[in-house]
Amino acid sequence: MSKCEVPPVGWSCSRVAGHDGPCAARPALVETGWLIERQVGGRGVWWRGTRDCGRDWTTDSCEAVRFARREDASRVLGLLTTTPNSEWCTAIATEHMWCKRTEEQTT
DSSP: OOBOOOOOTTEEESSOTTOBSSOOEEEOSEEEEEEEEEEETTEEEEEOSOOOTTTSEESOGGGSOOBSSHHHHHHHHHHHTTSSOHHHHTOEEEEEEEEOOOHHHHO
């Protein structure tokens, strides 16, 4: 019998990781993703996906560019740190969770 390693993207398993099958996966109630974050004045700000000086960062994580995998966020961050700009030197890739919007919330 196969072991549960990771539920499919967008799903969560209520059982302990590595359990024997079957998986008890169901649609996730939260969304997760990786953001590029840095600290400003003791609080986090997140990258919007632009290179417009002064408008690159937001205090609302919902406005930030989300990456599905840490490797992707780290790869983009690595490309951005080649820019001679000190704000990128303190940025890191961090994982975040948001409540998933339901059909009732979107209509």
